[in-house]
Amino acid sequence: MSQADITANSTSENFAELLDQSFQEMASIEGSVVSGTVLSIEKDMILIDVGLKSEGRVSIREFGNSEDDIQINPGDIVEVYIERLEDINGHAVLSREKAKREESWINLEKALEEQKRVNGVIFGKVKGGFTVDLEGATAFLPGSQVDIRPIKDLGALMGTPQPFQILKMDRRRGNIVVSRRAVLEDSRAEAKSELVANLQEGQVLQGIVKNITDYGAFVDLGGVDGLLHVTDISWKRINHPSEALQMGESVQVKVIKFNDETQRISLGIKQLTEDPWLKVIDRFPVGSKMNGVVTNITDYGSFVELEDGIEGLVHVSEMSWTKKNVHPGKIVSTSEKVEVIVLEIDVSKRRISLGIKQCIENPWKSYKDNNKTGITIEGEIRNITEFGLFIGLSDDIDGLVHLSDLSWDGNGDELIKGFTKGDTIKAKILDIDVDKERISLGIKQLTEDLASSEIDNIRKGSTVTCTIAVISDNGLDVTVGDNIKGFIKKSDLARERNDQRTDRYGVGDKVDATVTNIDKKQRKINLSIKAREIEEEKKAMAEFGSSDSGASLGDILGAALAKKDKISKE
Known part of the structure; x- marks a missing residue:
C-alpha cells in the first residue's frame, strides 16, 4: 500500500471518529439547558441559535402573555431547554419554560440542601392544600402548613410573593412540598426573643386573640401569649369574654404585669382608656x-x-x-x-x-296626707294570714287588721275563721307608718270597749261577786259584772284542801271571791275564794278575839257570822 493510501485511510478513520464523537456530544445535550442567541422574532415564534446545525424555534408565548410582557430582542442571550435536536422539519425543538423550570429545580435543590427559604406565589387551590409557583417550578402547600393558626380568608395570601421553606423534593416525580408555617414559626421565635427581651410593664402592643375561655382571652403578641382577664377587657360589666372579643381579632393591649421568671404576661384593654x-x-x-x-x-x-x-x-x-x-x-x-x-x-x-x-310619688306618704288616724274605712279582704287580715285601701296599698284587733272579746285565732277572702268589711285606721310602709287597722275599735271601763273600777284585793260560766277540772270560768271575765283556780276554791272541789258548784251559781290579779291588756282577772275566806278569818279574829283568850275559831266565826246576819236583817 502506497503512502498516499495509508494517509487517506488514516484521515478517513479520524474523520469517522470525530463525526461519531460529535454525534455523541450532540446527543448528550438533549434534555439539557444551554445558552442561545436570539436570531429573529417572527409572528408567533422566536428563532434561537444554540450552536447546532440548525436553529431552534420557541413559541413566543413562552416569553410572556402579551406584547408588553415580552422583553426580548435579536442578539439577546437566553437560556433554553433542548427537548430534541431535530423535529420533522430539521429544526431543534427548544423550550424557554422548561429551561426556567430546570434552572428553578437546581436553585431549589441547593436551597433545600442549605435550608434556605425560597420565594413563591400561591396561585391555586387543590385537594388538601394549594399550589405555589416557585419561579417556574410548581410546589404543593398542604393546608396544615399555610399558617400557625387557622385562617378563614386566604384571599389576601393568593398572588402575593412570600417566603416558603422547602420540606422535601422528588425531581423524578416532579414533586415539591413547601411550608409557609415553618417560616412563620421561625419568625415567631425570633420575634418572641426580641419581644421578651424588651418587654416592660405599661407597653402598648398589638396582638391577635388566640383563644377565649370563661375567665378571659389569650392574646398572641407575636411568639408569646398574654392573658387578658375578663375584668380587664372593659370598664363595663362583661359576663363572658366572647361578648367583646372574637377569635382571630386584632386587638391593642397594654402590659399590666410581666413576670420575667415565669414569662407570664397580664394584659388589659380597658387600661388604654381613662377610668x-x-x-x-x-x-x-x-x-x-x-x-x-x-x-x-x-x-x-x-x-x-x-x-x-x-x-x-x-x-x-x-x-x-x-x-x-x-x-x-x-x-x-x-x-x-x-x-x-x-x-x-x-x-x-x-x-x-x-x-x-x-x-315616683311614695303612695304611703300620699295615703297619710289624705287620710287621718281614727277614721273608718271600707275595703275588700285581699288576703287572710295566720296573724290577721289584709284589707285593700287602694290599688297598691293594703292595711293589716291584726288578730288582736278583731274583737274585744274572744280568741282571734277562732274569730279569723269567720272571714272570707273577697268580703268587704269596715275597719278603723289605728296608725299610718310611712317609714315602715305599714298601716294598722282595727275592727274591734269600731265598738266601745265596755270591759275596759268596767275593769278600771276593780281593784286588786277587793271582793266581788262572780257568776260561774264554765266548770272544768282546773277550776271555774266566771263573769264579773256584764263584761269582765275571770278565772278561779281549783286550789283557790276553798281554804281547806278537802273543800277544793269543782263538783261543789254549778253553772249559774254566784260566789264571792277576792281579786288576786288584773290583766287589763287581756281584760281578764284572777280570783280566789280561798283568799276571801282567809281575809274574813283575819277580820273576825281581830274583831271578836284571839286564840289566846280561850275562844275557839268556831266560836269566833260563829259570832262573826251572827253579826253579819243581824246587820243584813236590819
Whole structure:
C-alpha cells in the first residue's frame, strides 16, 4: 500500500471518529439547558441559535402573555431547554419554560440542601392544600402548613410573593412540598426573643386573640401569649369574654404585669382608656335623677348601666313602694330603659346604689296626707294570714287588721275563721307608718270597749261577786259584772284542801271571791275564794278575839257570822 493510501485511510478513520464523537456530544445535550442567541422574532415564534446545525424555534408565548410582557430582542442571550435536536422539519425543538423550570429545580435543590427559604406565589387551590409557583417550578402547600393558626380568608395570601421553606423534593416525580408555617414559626421565635427581651410593664402592643375561655382571652403578641382577664377587657360589666372579643381579632393591649421568671404576661384593654370612676361623683351626684339600661338581674336586685363602664345596683328593696317579696325580674327586664335616682356612691368599692321607686310619688306618704288616724274605712279582704287580715285601701296599698284587733272579746285565732277572702268589711285606721310602709287597722275599735271601763273600777284585793260560766277540772270560768271575765283556780276554791272541789258548784251559781290579779291588756282577772275566806278569818279574829283568850275559831266565826246576819236583817 502506497503512502498516499495509508494517509487517506488514516484521515478517513479520524474523520469517522470525530463525526461519531460529535454525534455523541450532540446527543448528550438533549434534555439539557444551554445558552442561545436570539436570531429573529417572527409572528408567533422566536428563532434561537444554540450552536447546532440548525436553529431552534420557541413559541413566543413562552416569553410572556402579551406584547408588553415580552422583553426580548435579536442578539439577546437566553437560556433554553433542548427537548430534541431535530423535529420533522430539521429544526431543534427548544423550550424557554422548561429551561426556567430546570434552572428553578437546581436553585431549589441547593436551597433545600442549605435550608434556605425560597420565594413563591400561591396561585391555586387543590385537594388538601394549594399550589405555589416557585419561579417556574410548581410546589404543593398542604393546608396544615399555610399558617400557625387557622385562617378563614386566604384571599389576601393568593398572588402575593412570600417566603416558603422547602420540606422535601422528588425531581423524578416532579414533586415539591413547601411550608409557609415553618417560616412563620421561625419568625415567631425570633420575634418572641426580641419581644421578651424588651418587654416592660405599661407597653402598648398589638396582638391577635388566640383563644377565649370563661375567665378571659389569650392574646398572641407575636411568639408569646398574654392573658387578658375578663375584668380587664372593659370598664363595663362583661359576663363572658366572647361578648367583646372574637377569635382571630386584632386587638391593642397594654402590659399590666410581666413576670420575667415565669414569662407570664397580664394584659388589659380597658387600661388604654381613662377610668370612668375617677369622675363619677361629679358625673352622678347623690340625689340626681338619671336614665339607664338594665344590664343584669339577680335575686337581690338589678344592675343598671348609667354610661359605658359605670353601673349601679338597684336593690330589690328600692325597686317598688308596694311590691314586696317579688323577684326583680318581675319588675324590670334586661335591656329595659329605666329612670333611677342616685342614693349613694362608694368610689373606693366602685359601687353606686340606685333607686327606682324614688322616681315616683311614695303612695304611703300620699295615703297619710289624705287620710287621718281614727277614721273608718271600707275595703275588700285581699288576703287572710295566720296573724290577721289584709284589707285593700287602694290599688297598691293594703292595711293589716291584726288578730288582736278583731274583737274585744274572744280568741282571734277562732274569730279569723269567720272571714272570707273577697268580703268587704269596715275597719278603723289605728296608725299610718310611712317609714315602715305599714298601716294598722282595727275592727274591734269600731265598738266601745265596755270591759275596759268596767275593769278600771276593780281593784286588786277587793271582793266581788262572780257568776260561774264554765266548770272544768282546773277550776271555774266566771263573769264579773256584764263584761269582765275571770278565772278561779281549783286550789283557790276553798281554804281547806278537802273543800277544793269543782263538783261543789254549778253553772249559774254566784260566789264571792277576792281579786288576786288584773290583766287589763287581756281584760281578764284572777280570783280566789280561798283568799276571801282567809281575809274574813283575819277580820273576825281581830274583831271578836284571839286564840289566846280561850275562844275557839268556831266560836269566833260563829259570832262573826251572827253579826253579819243581824246587820243584813236590819
